[in-house]
Amino acid sequence: AQSVAQPEDQVNVAEGNPLTVKCTYSVSGNPYLFWYVQYPNRGLQFLLKYITGDNLVKGSYGFEAEFNKSQTSFHLKKPSALVSDSALYFCAVRVNQAGTALIFGKGTTLSVSS
Amino acid sequence: GAVVSQHPSWVICKSGTSVKIECRSLDFQATTMFWYRQFPKQSLMLMATSNEGSKATYEQGVEKDKFLINHASLTLSTLTVTSAHPEDSSFYICSASGLASFGQFFGPGTRLTVL
Numbered sequence: 001a002q003s004v005a006q007p008e009d010q011v012n013v014a015e016g017n018p019l020t021v022k023c024t025y026s027v028s029g030n031p032y033l034f035w036y037v038q039y040p041n042r043g044l045q046f047l048l049k050y051i052t053g054d055n056l057v058k059g060s061y062g063f064e065a066e067f068n069k070s071q072t073s074f075h076l077k078k079p080s081a082l083v084s085d086s087a088l089y090f091c092a093v094r095v096n097q098a099g100t101a102l103i104f105g106k107g108t109t110l111s112v113s114s
Numbered sequence: 115g116a117v118v119s120q121h122p123s124w125v126i127c128k129s130g131t132s133v134k135i136e137c138r139s140l141d142f143q144a145t146t147m148f149w150y151r152q153f154p155k156q157s158l159m160l161m162a163t164s165n166e167g168s169k170a171t172y173e174q175g176v177e178k179d180k181f182l183i184n185h186a187s188l189t190l191s192t193l194t195v196t197s198a199h200p201e202d203s204s205f206y207i208c209s210a211s212g213l214a215s216f217g218q219f220f221g222p223g224t225r226l227t228v229l
Contacts, residue, residue, distance in 0.1 A: 036220070043120075043207055043222035044158075090157065101148045102209075102218055106157045 002027045004093050006105035013081045014113050021076040021108045023065075023091030033074040034092040034102060035065055044090065050074060061085070081112045116142045118210050120221035127198055128229055135193045135224045137208030143188035144210035148218065149181075152205040164191055198228040 036044040048059025092102040117140040150158040164170040164185035182194040
C-alpha cells in the first residue's frame with residue numbers, strides 16, 4: 001500500500017534562514033511525488049512535482065525538492081524563508097498514471113518568525 | 115494553469131437537510147474527479163473517485179448512500195451530503211485530473227457546518 005510520512009508536525013525557522021520540510025514515502029512501483037501548500041480556510045496550491053528526470057525539482061515561490069530513491073525521501077527546501085511562507089505543507093504520492101488519487105501525508109505546519 | 119472551482123465556498127445547514135456541493139473544471143476536461151474531506155489541522159482523506167459517466171468508487175468507510183457523487187459531464191462533479199448531521203461538518207475539497215495528466219488541480223474547498 002502507498003503511504004507518505006511527514007515526521008514533523010511543525011517546523012519553526014527564522015526569516016532568512018533555510019528551511020526543510022521532510023517527507024518519506026512508501027510505494028510499490030515508481031512514485032510520482034508532489035508538494036502542496038495550504039493557507040487557512042483555503043484549498044491546496046501546487047508547489048512542485050517529481051515525475052522523472054532530474055532528482056532536484058524546482059517549483060513555485062523559490063521552493064525546491066530533492067528526490068532520493070535510496071532513502072525514499074522527497075524533502076522540501078527553500079534557501080531563505082519568508083514570513084509569508086508560514087502555512088501548512090502537504091507531501092503527496094501517486095503511483096502510475098493519471099486517474100488515481102493522491103495519497104497525502106498528515107501535513108507539516110511551517111512557522112517563519114521575523 | 116488549470117482552474118477548478120467549487121460552489122458554495124461555505125454553507126451552514128440544519129441537521130437532517132441535504133447539501134449539494136459543485137466542483138467544476140473551468141478550462142479543461144476532467145476525466146476523473148476526486149473528493150476529499152479535511153478535518154481541522156488534519157490531512158486530506160480521500161472519500162471517492164469519480165470518472166465521467168461512471169459510478170463513483172468510494173473509499174472504505176465512506177457511506178455511498180450518504181455522500182452521493184455524480185460526475186455527469188467532463189466539467190462538473192457534484193457531492194451531495196444527504197441528511198446531514200453535525201459530525202458531517204468538515205472542509206470538503208475536490209480535485210480534477212485530465213486525460214493523461216500527471217497533475218491534479220484542486221478546488222478552493224467548501225466549508226460545511228451542520229447545526
